[in-house]
Each structure stands twice: as C-alpha cells, then as structure tokens.
Amino acid sequence: MNRPKTIAEKILSQKSGVDAYAGQIVEAEVDYVMVNDVTGPIAFREFEKLGMEAERDRIVLIPDHYVPNKDIASAEQAKEMRDFARRHDIRNYFEVGRTGVCHQLMIDEGFAAPGRLIIGADSHTCTYGGLGAFSTGVGSTEAAAAFATGRLWFKVPESIKVELHGAFRPHVGGKDLIIRIITDIGVDGATYKAFEFCGPGVANVPVADRLTIANMAIEAGGKAGIFPCDHLTVEHIKDTVKGDYQPVSADDGAEYCQVLRYDLSQLEPMVAFPHLPENGRLVKDADVVIDQAWLGSCTNGRIEDMRIAAAVIKGRQVHPGVRFLVVPASPRVFRQMLEEGLMQVFMDAGAYISGPTCGACLGGHMGILAKGERCVSSTNRNFIGRMGHKESEVYLAGPAVVAASAVAGRIVRPEDL
Amino acid sequence: MDKIRGKVWRFGDHVDTDQIIPAERLVAENLGCMDRFIFEKVRPELAGAIGDGDIILAGKNFGCGSSREHAPRSLIQAGVSCIVAESFARIFFRNSLNVGLLLVECKVDAAEGDELEVDVSGGEVRNLSSHKTFQFPPYPEFIRDLVAKGGLMAKIKEEQR
Ligand code: SF4
Numbered sequence: 001m002n003r004p005k006t007i008a009e010k011i012l013s014q015k016s017g018v019d020a021y022a023g024q025i026v027e028a029e030v031d032y033v034m035v036n037d038v039t040g041p042i043a044f045r046e047f048e049k050l051g052m053e054a055e056r057d058r059i060v061l062i063p064d065h066y067v068p069n070k071d072i073a074s075a076e077q078a079k080e081m082r083d084f085a086r087r088h089d090i091r092n093y094f095e096v097g098r099t100g101v102c103h104q105l106m107i108d109e110g111f112a113a114p115g116r117l118i119i120g121a122d123s124h125t126c127t128y129g130g131l132g133a134f135s136t137g138v139g140s141t142e143a144a145a146a147f148a149t150g151r152l153w154f155k156v157p158e159s160i161k162v163e164l165h166g167a168f169r170p171h172v173g174g175k176d177l178i179i180r181i182i183t184d185i186g187v188d189g190a191t192y193k194a195f196e197f198c199g200p201g202v203a204n205v206p207v208a209d210r211l212t213i214a215n216m217a218i219e220a221g222g223k224a225g226i227f228p229c230d231h232l233t234v235e236h237i238k239d240t241v242k243g244d245y246q247p248v249s250a251d252d253g254a255e256y257c258q259v260l261r262y263d264l265s266q267l268e269p270m271v272a273f274p275h276l277p278e279n280g281r282l283v284k285d286a287d288v289v290i291d292q293a294w295l296g297s298c299t300n301g302r303i304e305d306m307r308i309a310a311a312v313i314k315g316r317q318v319h320p321g322v323r324f325l326v327v328p329a330s331p332r333v334f335r336q337m338l339e340e341g342l343m344q345v346f347m348d349a350g351a352y353i354s355g356p357t358c359g360a361c362l363g364g365h366m367g368i369l370a371k372g373e374r375c376v377s378s379t380n381r382n383f384i385g386r387m388g389h390k391e392s393e394v395y396l397a398g399p400a401v402v403a404a405s406a407v408a409g410r411i412v413r414p415e416d417l
Numbered sequence: 418m419d420k421i422r423g424k425v426w427r428f429g430d431h432v433d434t435d436q437i438i439p440a441e442r443l444v445a446e447n448l449g450c451m452d453r454f455i456f457e458k459v460r461p462e463l464a465g466a467i468g469d470g471d472i473i474l475a476g477k478n479f480g481c482g483s484s485r486e487h488a489p490r491s492l493i494q495a496g497v498s499c500i501v502a503e504s505f506a507r508i509f510f511r512n513s514l515n516v517g518l519l520l521v522e523c524k525v526d527a528a529e530g531d532e533l534e535v536d537v538s539g540g541e542v543r544n545l546s547s548h549k550t551f552q553f554p555p556y557p558e559f560i561r562d563l564v565a566k567g568g569l570m571a572k573i574k575e576e577q578r
Contacts, residue, residue: 025559041445042486046570052577066444073444080445123484123508139486139512145569153559187431188478192507221481221506276431362440362483383435383482390458 004251006159007226008194011134011248015117022158022255030058031116033146036102037063037078039121042140043147044084052148054088059147060111061085061093062102065358070365100330100356103127103215103298108332113237113245114229119143119152123218124298124380130211131237132229132247134194137218157194157223161256164201166265171414173308174209175300175378175398177262178216179270183280184260191221193257196250201264202227207236208304212398215299216380219277269413271376272396275384283401286411290395292375293324293406294387297361300378300399301329303336309403310345312414318350319409325360325367326353351406363387369394376405420536421498421519422545426467427529428475433482434509438491440483451491469496472533474525476502480509489513499535501525501542514560515568523553 002019009021016026033055035043040061047054061081066074085093094105103124106112114132119125123137138152146152162181182189195217197210205213210227217225227233229247271286273279295301295309306328318324326346328334334356337343346353360367361379369375369388374395377387382394395411404414435458442454456463473479473492479502480488489512492500499519513520521535523542531546542551555561566572 025557038440038443039484039486042448042490050570050573050577052573065440073446077445121484121486123482125484137484137508139484139508139515141486141515141569142511145573149573153563187481188504188506191478191504221478223507363435364440381433381435381482383433385439385458386435 004253006254006256007196007248007250008134008157008159008224009254011115011117012154012156020156022156024156025153026156027151027153028117029151030119030146032058032060032111032118033143034060034062034102034106034118034120034122034125035140035143036065036122037067037081038065039140039143040081040084041077043121043144044080046141046144047147050148054090054147055150056088056090058150059090059092060106061090062105063094063096063099064102065362066364067096067099067357098331101298101301101358104301104329104333107131107211108240108330110237110240110242113241114233114247115245119146124215126217126222126224127211127215127298129214129217129224129226130207131233132227134224134226136223155192157192158257159194159196160190160258160260162195162197163199163259163261164197164205164264165199165261166201166263167204168264168267171400172267172269173398174205174212176267176270177264178213179272179277179280179396180262180267181260182216182220182277185220187219187276187278188221190217193222194224194226195222196256197225197227198250203230204264206304207232208302211302212299216277219380269398269401271401271411272382274382274393274395277380277382277396283397283411283413288374288395288411289409290322290376290405290411291373292367292369293322293402294360294367294375294377294379295325295399295402296327296329297358297379298329299380301327301333303333305378305399306333306337306342309399310342312400312403313349313407314345316349316407316417318406321409322406324349324351324406326351327359328356330356360387376402376411378402419538420534421470421472422532422534423470423472423498424468425472425474425527425529425531425533426463427527428473430476431478431481432475434480434485434488435482437480437488438485443485443487451487452494455491455495464495467495467497470498471496472535473497473500474527474533475500477504479505481506484508486512486516489516489518493518501533501535514564517568521553523551525551
C-alpha cells in the first residue's frame with residue numbers, strides 16, 4: 001500500500017510516474033515552462049546549441065521586466081524573444097499591449113491551474129501554488145532543457161504544514177500573513193521545502209491573497225507554497241483556464257517536517273523593513289517617512305489589490321511629499337480598473353498610473369529611487385538597492401497600507417488616517 | 418578540478434542575487450562582461466580585485482532571491498573557482514551546477530585573504546593559513562552524475578545520442 005502523500009509528493013509522483021516521497025529525485029514532465037525578457041535570452045542561446053525541436057505548446061514567453069523597452073539594450077533583448085517566438089513558431093508569446101507581469105499573465109491566460117506542474121525562469125513562479133499547482137522557479141539553462149525535452153529533474157521537497165484558522169480582520173490580508181510567516185521562520189526557514197496551507201481558515205482567504213502568499217514562499221527560501229483547490233479556486237479560474245486540470249489534495253496522515261499554526265483574526269498590518277523580508281514589524285509601531293509608494297507587481301498588482309487601495313484613497317489626496325505609482329499587473333487588471341472606475345479614483349487622488357510592467361519592482365525603470373529615498377511597496381523584495389540607489393530603502397506592505405501611507409506621507413494603517 | 422586552491426573573500430549570511438549582480442545590469446548586451454558588475458552595490462572594489470581561482474566564503478542562504486542565472490555566470494566570468502557556504506538558496510544551487518560553478522556546503526572558519534584548499538572528492542576544506550580542516554558530505558549520486566557530465570545541457574546532448 002502506498003504511504004500517504006503531501007500535495008507536492010502527489011503532483012511530482014503523477015508527473016514523473018514514480019511513487020515519490022520527500023528526498024527523492026525524480027524527472028517529471030512539466031505542463032508549462034515560462035521565461036521572461038531577462039531570463040529568456042540565456043535560455044534561447046542554450047536551447048539553440050542543442051539543435052533540438054522545441055516543445056512549442058509547453059513554452060510561454062512573456063516580456064515584462066524591461067518592456068515597453070527601457071533603452072536600447074532592453075530593446076535588443078525583447079527583440080531576441082520576439083525573434084525566438086517567430087523562429088520556433090511559439091504561439092504563447094505576448095506582445096506589449098497584451099503582456100503584463102509574467103505571473104499574473106500566467107494566471108489571466110489560464111496556464112496556471114490546480115494539479116499542474118509549471119516551471120518558470122523567474123523565482124516567483126511559485127505564485128501558482130495559490131491555485132493548487134506545483135510551480136517553482138528555475139534557471140535559464142533548465143528552462144532551455146525543458147524547451148527541448150518537456151521535462152526536468154526535481155528533488156521532492158519536504159513540506160511545512162501551515163494550518164490556518166479564523167478570518168482576516170479589515171485591512172489585513174495575505175501580505176500581512178506571509179510577512180508574519182517569513183519573520184517567524186526567517187528568509188531561509190523553508191529552504192528546499194514546500195509550504196502546504198490547510199485548515200478551516202483557508203476557506204476565508206480569497207484567492208488573490210492565496211496568490212500573494214504563495215508568491216512570497218520563495219522569500220523564505222521555499223520551493224513552492226501550495227493551497228488546496230476549493231470552490232473559490234474553481235470560481236477564480238473558470239472563465240480563463242486553458243484545458244482540463246486535476247485538483248490534487250493531500251492524503252490524511254501525510255508526513256510534514258514542521259507544522260505552523262496561524263489564527264488569521266489575530267494578525268495585524270505588517271511591514272517588512274529593509275533589507276530583508278524577514279524584518280517584519282507591526283505597522284502601528286513603524287515611524288517611517290516615505291518619498292514614494294508603489295502599488296503593483298506579481299505580489300499585489302491584482303484587481304483585488306487595486307480595489308482595496310482605491311477604497312482607502314477614495315476622496316483623499318496623495319501627500320505632497322510622495323509619488324504614488326499604481327501599476328496594474330496585467331492588461332486584464334488594467335481593463336477592470338477602467339470598468340470599475342478605479343482609474344478615476346487614483347487619478348483624482350493624484351496618483352500616477354502606468355500600464356502593466358515589472359518596472360521599478362526590480363529597480364528596472366518607471367520609479368527608481370534616488371540616494372536616501374524611501375519607498376513603501378506592495379512588492380516582495382526589499383534587498384539592498386532593489387528599487388534603485390544602494391542607499392535607498394524599500395519597505396514591504398500590503399495594498400491597504402501602501403495606499404494609506406501614500407496619503408499620510410509616512411507608513412501607517414488605513415485606520416490611522 | 419579535484420583540488421582547488423584560492424584566496425578567500427569573506428561574506429555574511431543571505432547574500433542575494435541582487436547583490437551579486439544588480440537587476441539593471443541584466444541585459445543581453447552585458448552577457449559577455451558581467452564580471453564588471455559583480456557586487457556593484459555592496460562591494461564595488463571587488464570586481465577589479467578578485468583574482469582567478471579565488472574562493473567566496475559565506476554564511477547561510479547564499480544566492481537567495483531572484484532566479485537570475487547571471488549570478489553564477491558572472492562569478493565564473495570574474496574568476497571565482499568555488500563558493501563555500503553554510504547553505505545555499507535552491508535556485509542558485511541548481512543554476513550553479515548547470516553552469517559549472519562549484520559549490521561546497523560547509524561551515525568554514527577563515528578570514529578574508531586566507532588561503533583555502535577545497536578537496537572535492539575527499540570532502541574536506543583546509544585552511545592553509547590557519548591549518549584548520551573542515552569536512553563536508555558528498556553530493557547525492559544524481560547530482561554527482563550531473564556535474565560529472567558537465568551540467569544539464571551536456572547530459573541532454575548525451576542522452577540524445
Ligand atoms: S513584478 Fe517584480 S517580483 Fe514579480 S516578476 Fe516582476 S520583477 Fe519579479
């Protein structure tokens with residue numbers, strides 16, 4: 001009889017055809033392999049050296065980091081992706097106008113779905129765990145290998161069980177929970193491991209928040225952060241998902257290397273201080289004057305985040321000492337903002353709104369920080385110089401705190417306004 | 418490549434890939450000269466000072482953050498022969514195997530400038546300056562095989578034949 005399995009063990013067993021448990025190395029078939037404009041060029045060059053046929057239907061090419069082209073070098077790089085797509089007749093290439101932050105696009109375009117095994121040459125590929133997929137970041141060379149073979153090797157990870165109870169209070173969400181978790185276990189607390197979320201509280205966590213939480217699994221060193229698939233998941237993807245999918249749930253009695261428990265109703269708004277995501281503190285204890293507030297990214301650039309921020313800022317004004325940049329993560333989010341009148345709300349408040357791009361999240365363009373400047377950001381990394389000058393500072397928080405801080409000119413909770 | 422000798426450059430915990438090579442340098446144009454930008458924001462003097470065969474010695478979680486393969490590639494270009502750290506972030510670990518950067522997971526006591534000898538098959542790091550030795554366990558078989566074949570692409574090419 002088979003021993004009970006975690007979700008990670010089950011998906012990797014199914015995709016490899018091997019009865020696999022934590023610690024084993026398996027070669028598994030991937031459903032999709034995604035690269036972006038930064039990691040793509042190395043993958044293309046490596047792939048061409050093989051002289052093999054491309055597994056074209058599994059390949060997804062998404063320019064997002066430096067598009068619309070920031071400068072000549074990034075223009076050349078984006079062109080390399082476009083040329084590769086043409087040369088190998090890859091349908092899943094998204095041109096500017098239809099493209100957005102790669103992980104949000106993977107969801108909007110229906111590639112990410114429960115039970116799938118997806119790799120991406122971008123560390124935040126773990127985001128789709130929010131939908132019940134096993135997805136993880138790989139390097140460019142590994143992506144190139146999967147372009148050719150549709151397969152890759154994986155060490156089946158041990159799983160950390162995260163049991164959720166209760167429900168979030170107003171203005172508290174997935175970002176606050178994941179900053180809490182990373183602060184508790186450290187930025188290497190889950191290295192080589194997968195988080196598996198479970199418990200009665202899961203039903204109270206909206207899918208957008210699950211995606212935020214899964215997105216930042218990597219910030220604790222995690223290989224994946226996986227939620228079970230429930231009716232909320234099905235509802236979230238029903239209009240967009242491509243093809244069939246098979247939800248996978250954990251077996252009773254599966255083995256976990258660690259168990260964490262959180263009561264969502266006890267959480268308060270969190271902010272991670274520079275220069276590590278593990279430096280979480282309560283927003284109410286923070287006393288930080290800011291120069292910029294940035295709302296967007298694969299962590300919190302979804303329509304749900306935009307709605308939360310708009311509700312906070314509606315009828316208020318961005319502080320005169322602050323630039324508030326609002327960057328929807330995908331064209332779909334952008335369109336929904338238009339339809340719901342959120343553009344109007346942000347513009348009335350004095351925010352700057354741009355089209356979808358990674359932009360300043362990685363210090364690319366559209367909002368780089370000068371020496372000594374501070375930014376409260378809905379993104380996932382606050383490393384040294386992440387958004388600009390090495391002496392600038394990034395503070396990570398959820399959409400409600402980012403919007404409230406844009407108004408106050410300091411890092412605050414919405415209830416402090 | 419069994420024994421490696423080099424001078425130590427000392428780093429702490431959680432050296433992220435943004436520190437190793439900043440995002441704004443990640444354009445295809447730079448692929449041939451990434452060595453110029455290593456540790457640009459944290460130790461800008463290093464790019465010019467690091468010598469061929471030198472060893473980076475770090476604490477926990479080396480290479481955390483972004484999946485950019487530019488990180489191990491730029492270190493190889495700069496001449497780094499090996500990284501010895503208490504632990505590595507997983508994507509960096511995989512990337513390094515594939516591009517041929519040797520990683521050794523071992524807690525080693527050494528100061529900047531010390532001379533280290535890494536004995537890969539013997540599973541030992543020797544500090545030639547202080548005469549202390551440190552042991553590390555071998556890689557699992559699958560990974561040893563991958564490294565021996567020359568990384569993932571070489572392995573695929575071989576299987577194709
Ligand atoms: S939004 Fe930021 S974290 Fe997400 S893929 Fe883009 S650069 Fe990376």
